[in-house]
Amino acid sequence: MGMAAAEWKFHVLAVDDSLVDRKLIERLLQKSSCQVTTVDSGYKALEFLGLRQGIESNDPTALSTSPQEVEVNLIITDYCMPGMTGYDLLKKLKESSVFKNIPVVIMSSENVPARISRCLEEGAEEFFLKPVRLADLNKLKPHMMRTKLKNQKLEEIENGTEAVEPEIKGSEDMGIKILPLQSELEPKQVHLQVVKQEEETLSNNKRKSMEEGLSTDRPLPRLEGGIATAV
């Protein structure tokens, strides 16, 4: 693919109302070779992403990168925060057509099973108990890699450096599962891939399923796509 080494640096947005915990998560992420931005509330997180009320674009040709043109590969947020909880933030992100594919991780000092399953069901990739350790963050690389590679793919498509693929019709004949076109993708040539139905595993232990999904025989990074249509 020819990506420069610097482009592999993941950018994580960390959200926590505790100054001590922000300092800690920042160091942990830096130690994991990530670029970090910390904010102290869900509101500030949304602001950073450019997702404010009425400002979110419904334009299907809009890019998936935030208006600040800073790519965020993962959002890690505390659960218990005044005003907007981590769960509220998670919901807002998953409701957003632009940001729903950014992996979200929830942290909490309390081990409440109902809370954990609620977060995972809402789409959180992982749930970490505080204090978060370096070992926990190692689990995040695959999630960030997914969005990174996806964004790289999108760039290649936009730059026209992507290899031209024939339009594919009658996907049922090929036995490939086609997912609905995501609004943030440029409706140009798109790779079709066999996609693991991760939605089915939501009711299972999401954490475990994530780990299972990391085996070497996992297909190429998931890229939701549909049949190419004229722009």
Next chain:
Amino acid sequence: MDAHVAQLQMQYRNYILSLYQQGFLDDQFTELKSLQDDGSPDFVAEVLSLFFDDCVKLVGNMARALDQTGTVDFCQVGANVHQLKGSSSSVGAKRVKGLCINFKELCEAKNYEGCVRCLQQVDVEYKTLKAKLQDMFNLEKQIVQAGGIVPQVDIN
């Protein structure tokens, strides 16, 4: 000079071990130390500084909340305890964290005298820890000034 450095290093090792043995620190503190490196040489000191600032602020809030003539807002006290429990857990301040766990229960039980007593204990405890860690940092400085390096202390 080497003998002096070695003596200081031994003193340092013993001091750190005693802090763990006496329950002032737990393995989260070890984790903090492991995050410090040449790129972030003052990380532990910086986090601890933020933690002790937090202690001052939160203890102040709790004292004010418990000082209400009339009805005490135990939820407010509890919210501050929760925050202190969180940050003490994050830095490995084991005794402070333990007190916060008790304190939380006292808030839930709306036990006024219990809360007041516990707050006093929290106040003493964080100040004691602060003094102990200051001694630890002073020892580190002495070692470095004597030309030695601060040893990694294996708690196990």
